[in-house]
Amino acid sequence: MPRAGLSPEVLVGVALDLVDEKGLEALSLAAVAERAGVAAPSLYKHVGSVGALRELMAVAVVRQLTKLCAAAVMGRSRADAVAALMREYRAFALANPGRYAVVPPNALQVPAVAAAGAELLGVFAAVLRAYGLEGSAATHAIRRMRATVHGFVVLEAGGGFGLPEDVEASFDQVVTMVLRSLE
Amino acid sequence: MPRAGLSPEVLVGVALDLVDEKGLEALSLAAVAERAGVAAPSLYKHVGSVGALRELMAVAVVRQLTKLCAAAVMGRSRADAVAALMREYRAFALANPGRYAVVPPNALQVPAVAAAGAELLGVFAAVLRAYGLEGSAATHAIRRMRATVHGFVVLEAGGGFGLPEDVEASFDQVVTMVLRSLE
DNA sequence: CTTAAAAGCTATGCAGAGTAGCTTTTATGC
DNA sequence: GCATAAAAGCTACTCTGCATAGCTTTTAAG
Numbered sequence: 499m500p501r502a503g504l505s506p507e508v509l510v511g512v513a514l515d516l517v518d519e520k521g522l523e524a525l526s527l528a529a530v531a532e533r534a535g536v537a538a539p540s541l542y543k544h545v546g547s548v549g550a551l552r553e554l555m556a557v558a559v560v561r562q563l564t565k566l567c568a569a570a571v572m573g574r575s576r577a578d579a580v581a582a583l584m585r586e587y588r589a590f591a592l593a594n595p596g597r598y599a600v601v602p603p604n605a606l607q608v609p610a611v612a613a614a615g616a617e618l619l620g621v622f623a624a625v626l627r628a629y630g631l632e633g634s635a636a637t638h639a640i641r642r643m644r645a646t647v648h649g650f651v652v653l654e655a656g657g658g659f660g661l662p663e664d665v666e667a668s669f670d671q672v673v674t675m676v677l678r679s680l681e
Numbered sequence: 682m683p684r685a686g687l688s689p690e691v692l693v694g695v696a697l698d699l700v701d702e703k704g705l706e707a708l709s710l711a712a713v714a715e716r717a718g719v720a721a722p723s724l725y726k727h728v729g730s731v732g733a734l735r736e737l738m739a740v741a742v743v744r745q746l747t748k749l750c751a752a753a754v755m756g757r758s759r760a761d762a763v764a765a766l767m768r769e770y771r772a773f774a775l776a777n778p779g780r781y782a783v784v785p786p787n788a789l790q791v792p793a794v795a796a797a798g799a800e801l802l803g804v805f806a807a808v809l810r811a812y813g814l815e816g817s818a819a820t821h822a823i824r825r826m827r828a829t830v831h832g833f834v835v836l837e838a839g840g841g842f843g844l845p846e847d848v849e850a851s852f853d854q855v856v857t858m859v860l861r862s863l864e
Numbered sequence: 865c866t867t868a869a870a871a872g873c874t875a876t877g878c879a880g881a882g883t884a885g886c887t888t889t890t891a892t893g894c
Numbered sequence: 895g896c897a898t899a900a901a902a903g904c905t906a907c908t909c910t911g912c913a914t915a916g917c918t919t920t921t922a923a924g
Contacts, residue, residue: 501889501902526880536903539882543902548881603839634847641833641842641851642858649832650824656786659824664817668824675825675862679854684871684920709911719872722913726871731912 504534506544510554517555517596525552525600552600553610559597560605560614563590567621577677579625584647584673591651598655603648629680639680646676685719689727692717693737700738700779708735708783735783736793742780743788743797746773750804760860762808767830767856774834781838786831812863822863829859 512533517525527548531538545551570586571579591598602608605615622640631639650672652658659665695716700708710731714721728734753769754762774781785791788798805823814822833855835841842848 504902527882528880537905538880539884539905540903542882603836603841605841606843607840634850637846638851638854641836641848642855644841645833645836645855646829647832648836649830650828652835653786653824653828653831657790658786658788658827660789663820665824667817668821671821671862672825672828675858678861679858687871710913711911720874721911722874722915723872725913 504536504540504544506554509534509541509544509551510558513551513555514558514597514600517600518594520596522596522599527551550610553608555597555600556602556605556608556611557614559594559601560611560618562597563587563601564614564618564621566590567618571621571625575625575628577680579628580643580677580680581673583621583625584643584676585669587647588651588654588669592655595655598651626680631680642679643676646672685717685723687717687719687723687727689737692724692727692734693741696734696738697741697780700783701777703779705779705782710734733793736791738780738783739785739788739791739794740797742777742784743794743801745780746770746784747797747801747804749773750801754804754808758808758811760863762811763826763860763863764856766804766808767826767859768852770830771834771837771852775838778838781834809863814863825862826859829855 509530513525513530516529516533520529525548527538527541530551531541534541541551545554567583567586567590570582574582602611605611606619608615619640622643623636626636626639629639650669654665659668692713696708696713699712699716703712708731710721710724713734714724717724724734728737750766750769750773753765757765785794788794789802791798802823805826806819809819809822812822833852837848842851
């Protein structure tokens, strides 16, 4: 049988396509193997376990999100930048709920994901510098932003907001709320 | 073999003890059956499936949380009540992360959990009445509160805040942020 | 004191993670 | 060109978990 040309990177791509289409619950080695055109045990030549695959996926997702957020805040500052960051973050999570869900809440404590996570946090820290926030004040501000936007998108993507009645307006108010807390 | 005296209620209690001790990932029919002193298939005489058991657990958890939150806001109003609600909510989720995690984000869309979820939301709505918020303004305010507090506790319980450096202060600021958004 | 429903059991099927051990492909050194 | 070893595939198997089938035992009710 001809070689399939697999690699950890290729498998991560296949797995991300899978969760994009079918959701994170559908992630299994059997499903990834089928899409890769290979028998399930063959995957172990490239990734150590399902957990390891998920970590690699998380790294890719965090990097993608970091890139998008960094681009969104470019050329903006203060309220403008914070709002752009929050909106971009939400847009990504909603457009790619399966991918977003693969990022563990404790990404920074997971060695494989820590570096990528720190870069994303760096973008959060950067938009706060314009407010003169440093040290523990910056930590608190980052936590407010993360908790708020993460909580919102988890509920929204999870169907937690009954009818989509004015969810946009709700998010606008959330952004305003965070901005006011930064003054 | 003597009867074990099981019922859906008893099994929910056993399962909640289990997730309290070992976390939600440890929830399995085999583990519940062992604690109940019964073979795994016997559980199907009382609950229809793992999913159904989780729904029953979610109902119990939401009811417990509702009771605690309702008690916490009794005799308080406005900022006092909102802060008490948020603090009680957080305290419950942190003290019982396994239980809290069993509640799906879309509890209101899950028929079995909808009624209990609506009661919890009722407590949120009640503390906002003192602010004169009704209709869509109340909806937006509830969403701000839910997203913020849920996001915070998910990150905190999930180990998302590196060192526990001043997490209390962070939460204080989150509460203040929400309160300001209600003025 | 009979009897039927309720509540247990064992056996079985199926899916997913992971391991063992074999075969085939392919890159590399001669 | 060709031998050969590592890389990459495969089948077969184990283990755990969910779930169903069908049998047996307990127990409550007439």
